[in-house]
Amino acid sequence: MTGAGAPSEPLAAIFERLIRAHGPISLMHYMGEVNARYYASRDPLGGDGDFITAPEISQMFGELIGLWLADMWIRAGREDVIHYVELGPGRGTLARDALRAARRYGFSPKVHLVESSTALKAIQLEAVPHAQWHDDLSTVPGDAPVLVVANEFLDALPVRQLVMTPEGWRERMVDWVDGRFVPMAGRQPMDAALPEERRQAEPGTIVETCPGAAAIVYEVAGRLVDQGGAALFIDYGHDVTRNGSTLQAVRAHRMVDPFTMPGEADLTAHVDFASLAPMAASRGCRWLGTVPQGRWLRELGIETRTEALAARAPEHAAALHSQKDRLIGEGQMGALFKVMGLAGPTWPDGVGF
Ligand code: SAH
DSSP states (O other), X not given: OOOOSOTTSOHHHHHHHHHHHHOOEEHHHHHHHHHHHHHHTOOTTSTXXXXXXXXXXXXXXXXXXXXXXXXXXXXXXXXXXXXXXXXXXXXXXXXXXXXXXXXXXXXXXXXXXXXXXXXXHHXXXXXXXXXXXXXXXXXXXXXXXXXXXXXXXXXXSOOEEEEEETTEEEEEEEEEETTEEEEEEEEEEOGGGSOGGGOOOOTTOXXXXXXXXXXXXXXXXXXXXXXXXXXXXXXXXXXXXXXXXXXXXXXXXXXXXXXXXXXXXXXXOOEEHHHHHHHHHTTTOEEXXXXXXXXXXXXXXXXXXXXXXXXXXXXXXXXXXXXXXXXXXXXXXXXXXXXXXXXXXXXXXXXXX
């Protein structure tokens, strides 16, 4: 953390002072500080929020995830003690819907929520009162299998960008010029930070990585091997590694410039699922697959579930169908969002992969 100044001091003022004193900061530092401030100070998913996520669109999303988890637990032999672990649970809606749906199958895990935002923890407490909270994964118990869920969590972790210049690869930094924050190439050579096969590139090429996402997947995969269990990482992103910046800022449901008003808009980047699967496999964990969200939800029976709910409440039929279309439609969340499944070596295959 930058840590400078009172928490109420605008982040822009802190960055300005820091850059004036020490020179440009890395884009990764910038994004990390921006999101820490952004999430600590508000509920981005509320009524007047900045963006909406799948569990907030429809209860069916969390319910189907709950059924997936219950099915895994049953086929793995119904262990008595099991931990449900959710990373970045937002308003707690997914956990609430998933646990309610899974309870009907006898699945009643201990609930662990990994959340850094005090503002969001307070809201999660209402949705999932019996949960235990953690600042990071390190305090989650290691005594029993874990079922890990992370929806739109990895995309909020800071990315590092390298840019090709006529002088070679440089880290992308943020400078303060003429009263504005602007991205620029750093001075220090960074060629060694890239694998050899990616070093040849046109000037202007950007390579983006997310060390935080890699570290989380590495840690979860290690636990699945040691403790048993399974994990679902759901996010928007690509399953083939490619070049270019995917950094974006969203405020009040609109794209805005990531470099204006730091701390007032959510910064995200696409998740590079292609690099995460081998990371998990390198620990001896099973990669079940990475599939488009639309396909996965259809395989889990979202169409039937929509019909069943609509039959029970015909007055909501139109709304239910439009929520379902939003979750699975090709032009909506169905294709851009991916679901990556992982499982411990002795755990079964999961539905939908
Ligand atoms: N999963 C929720 C919320 C997504 S928003 C949903 O689908 O609706 C991202 C969530 O991750 C928020 O809860 C945010 O506070 C949390 N988060 C972001 N960075 C984090 C970090 N470094 N450690 C823990 N939680 C973090």
